[in-house]
Amino acid sequence: METGLEILKRSGLSVTDGRKRILKLFLGREAALSHADIERNTEAAFDRVTVYRTLQTFLDKGIIHQIPTTDNSILYALCKHKCEEGKHHDNHVHFICDSCDKTTCLDDVIVPAVKLPKGFMPINSAMIVSGICTDCKK
Numbered sequence: 001m002e003t004g005l006e007i008l009k010r011s012g013l014s015v016t017d018g019r020k021r022i023l024k025l026f027l028g029r030e031a032a033l034s035h036a037d038i039e040r041n042t043e044a045a046f047d048r049v050t051v052y053r054t055l056q057t058f059l060d061k062g063i064i065h066q067i068p069t070t071d072n073s074i075l076y077a078l079c080k081h082k083c084e085e086g087k088h089h090d091n092h093v094h095f096i097c098d099s100c101d102k103t104t105c106l107d108d109v110i111v112p113a114v115k116l117p118k119g120f121m122p123i124n125s126a127m128i129v130s131g132i133c134t135d136c137k138k
Helices: 004-010 017-027 035-041 048-060
Strands: 064-068 074-078 092-097 103-110 127-131
Touching (some): 004 017, 017 035, 017 048, 017 074, 035 048, 048 064, 074 103
Parallel strands (some): 092 127
Antiparallel strands (some): 064 074, 092 103
């Protein structure tokens, strides 16, 4: 797995303390993170706007992807398929645990193709599956 420094360099981004710290959070977790999770875990070193701008930059560069939730909030997860600027390849299912609320990328489960009516053009698709994760099932 790439380090945060390698990801920033590959993406053509300047290396800043904020970007390194936020990437370290993503690299150290399997579950998706919310904006609030990131603020809470960066030891109050960055304000809300800095976190927002960093997340937007990471989205634009294909470093992370967004996961819509059932309550219309957004979670973020590290792209694992070497996505590029403006081109995400993370067409996989996301699992939300009903017990602990952890959201996990199911990288090996692909979102099925949807046949749209003539004239419709898909831009993005997402699939959420909810249930009980292996940690909560114990």
